[in-house]
Amino acid sequence: MSELKMIDGVTAKKKYLDLLSSKYPTISKASTEIINLEAILNLPKGTEHFLSDIHGEHESFIHVLKNGSGVIKRKIDELFTNTLRDSEKKFLATLVYYPRSKIELVKRTEQNMDDFYRINIYRLVELCKYCSSKYTRSKVRKILPQDYSYVIEELLHEHRKSEHKEEYYVSIIESIISLGQAEDFIMSLSIAIQRLVVDRLHIVGDIYDRGPRPDLIVDRLADYHSVDIQWGNHDILWMGAAAGEKTCIANALRISSRYANLDVIEDVYGINLIPLATFALSVYEDDECAEFQPKVDEDEFSTKEISMISKMHKAISIIQFKLEGDIISRRPEYEMSHRLLLDKIDYKNGTISIKGRDYTLKDNNFPTIDPDSPYELTKEEKDVMDKLVKSFRMSDKLQKHVNFLFSKGSIYLKYNGNLLIHGAIPLNEDGSFMEMKLKGVKYKGKELLDRMEYLVREGYFETDDEKRSYGLDMFWYLWTGKCSSLFGKDDMTTFERYFIEAKETHVENMNPYFLLREDESILKKIFEEFKMDFEEDHIINGHVPVKFKKGESPVKANGKVFVIDGGFSRAYQSKTGMAGYTLIYNSRTLQLVAHEPFTSKEDAVINETDIISSTVLVEHKARRKMIKDTKDGEKLIEKVEDLKILLSAYRRGLIKEK
Structure with a gap:
């Protein structure tokens, strides 16, 4: 300059x-x-939607995107209050969500498809016009699907009551129908409406693990018009695995085995699991691996399949514990020496000594562990891991997805008065910020989070071996370390849960943040640390499922903090009693939407079922928030x-x- x-x-x-x-x-x-x-x-500022902890539940997630967390149905109710019956409103909503599928269904019974197209194009144009009313023409133009953007724009800004333009308006629609383009045009209008009701989508962590198809969620987000992602602990695990970090690969495979989601790894990401399966069969051929049975409906898998997954599950778990021991020894600054457990086992008697107490192991078959060097991988285990690292690194689709997570993601985000962070701001019991030494320098608070993000980016993108090595280890620390804002606990007692019956060894203490965020004085310190306005701004977290059925509220600290993990993942719904929250932030209100479980796309199309959502107004501003009051407004x-x-x-x- x-x-x-x-x-x-x-x-x-x-x-x-x-x-x-x-x-x-x-x-x-x-x-x-x-x-x-x-x-x-x-x-007025655009509408923002916040979702978290999707955990691979692609059908529910995609439906919530399509219905705008119930906003589209609400817009239909407002616009067609006295002109459409309830059944017609339900039909129109389903047409917006699944236009192609709904039209195919209508064709089976409808005698006059031209009339059907004509009526519904008029309705969809009116709905699109209503949804676009607070945006400029140029912004609407950018949102519209490319194929029909000019035609839709003409219809949106036509005045049908004008005698000069009535014929022009009618002729456009008649031409669309006569040229056989009505179905594609309805599709384009529906996509436009879906985009218009959500100006910005925020994913507050945990796209991966547990559910069947996280890849479809990432694909959908990559095509979304405006999105940001705050990494969750399960996301950072997969990002580390894609970077070739061995402990992250082992953990990702262990969890996928636990929930019988190995298809995602093998069929979707093209990662070769034959070396692991072959190794597991040879080592654990006569071992039932009872503690490693996957969490599945036994009707969905054969006995042989369950046995195979169990053996792979145990094999990769033992490898994981060995690899973690290596990092703990290499990085004393992680302060995790208490997690070194393999050397605390009495292999002859089948017991383990933890914190001065001896416990009997539920499983004492460790054919790959040398008691004199318990953390050393066998030659076969090294070979398996080398092949897995190569396979993860060579997966084009996984690398594409992880690059997207890096480009749109971060550990935390400040956006329009909200601090978005998946888990916690790491605190000590007295409310002070937890401190950690990294490469000889102490960090805490915002500075610590910034430094950790910098290091994992180095781990993925850096070519210098030393920087890359340190960054790779940080991926694993963010998955499981006590100062990780993504993990938010003091320990991950994975070994104990597999091998020890005593529940007291399974305890994972939550970071003090989860209690102290209700303390106004502590909360003010956090707001000050991130340069936020305590009177106006909020913190939005996910990570910890809100037990709705037990009366727990997602609204904390008198409306200063929102926890929006309500159980998108089916694995959590028995605990939460519902199927996730969406936070909606428009120009005047903050609304919390609680969702009931989604059945299926087929049910939604045929029976016009929707996710039943109940909305609670949690904040209302007398003065509308305008674009000039937002982060984007500052740039303008x-x-x-x-x-x-x-x-x-x-x-x-x-x-x-x-």
Whole structure:
């Protein structure tokens, strides 16, 4: 950048203004853009949706995206209050969610499809117009599907009551029908409506693990018009696995075995599991691996399949415990030496000593562990891991998905007055920020989170071996370490849960944050640390399922904190009593939407069932929040100021019009 110049009180960064002038080459064009931006600043802010802990439940997630957490149905009710029956409103909503499938169903019984197309195109155009009313034409244009953007834009801005344009409006729709384009046009209108009801989507962590198809969720997000992701502990685990970090690979495989989701790894991501399966069969051929039975409905899998998964589950778990011991020894700053358990086992007597007490092991068959060097991988285990690392690193689809998580994701995000973070702000019991030494330097609070994110990015992208090695280990620490904002506990007692009956050894203490976030004085310190306004702003967390059926509320600290993990994952729904929360933040209100379990797409199309959602208004502002009050608004205001400087430079001859 050139030095700043002062000419008649105008400060100009000459090189920047030259660059800006190439886009706005005249006084007229710069003035027009200023007028446009200042008008946009006074529009209501767009609607933001927040979801968390999706855990691979792709059907439920995609349906929530399609119905805008119930907003589309609400818009239909508002617009067609006195003109459509309830059954017609349900039909129209289903048509918006699943246009192609619903039309195919209608074709089986409808005698006059042209009439069907005509009626529903008119209705969808009106609904699209209603949903787009608070956006500028240019913004709506960017949201519209490309194939029919011009036609939809014409219809959205037509005045049908005008005698001059009535025939024009009618002829557009009749042409669409006569040319056989009605079905595609309805599809485009439906997509436009789905996009218009959500201006920005925030995923507050945990796309991966437990559910069947996390890959379909990532694919859907990659095509979404506006999204950000705050990594969850399960996401960072898969990101580490994609980076080739061995303990993350072992953990990801262990969890996939536990929930019998190995199809995602093998069929979707193309990772070769034959070396692991062959190894597991040879080592545990006569072992029932009873403690490693997958959590599945036995009707879905054969006895042989369950036996195979159990053996693979045990094999990768033992490898995991060995690999974790290696990192713990290599990184003393992690302060995890108490997690070194394999050397605490009495292999002859089948017991283990933990915190001065001896416990009998439920399973004492450890054919791959050398009691004198318990953390050393056997030659066969090394071979399995080397092949798995290569396979994870060579999976094009996994690398594409993880690159997307890096490009759209972060450990935390401040956005329009909300701090989004999956788990916790790591605190000590006295409310002070937990401190951790990384590469010889102590970090805490916001600085610690920033540093950890920097290190994992180095672990994935850096070519320097030393930096990459340190960053790779940080992936695993964020999965399981006590100072990890994504994990939020003091321990992960995986070994104890598999091998020890005594429940007291299974305890994983939550970080003090989860209690202290109800303390106003502590909360104010956190808000100050992240430069937030305590009166106006909020913290949004996921990670810990809210036990709705036991009366627990997702609203904490008098409305300063929202916990929106309500059980999207079917594995949690028996504990929570519902199927997830969505937080909706529009220009005037914060609304918490509680969802009932989703049945299936087929049921939604045929029977027009929807996810039953109950909405609670948690905050209402007397004054609407405008775009000028948002993060995006700050950027627009800055751009307006720059354009005004450019305008002044044109008028004073600093820069010549082109």
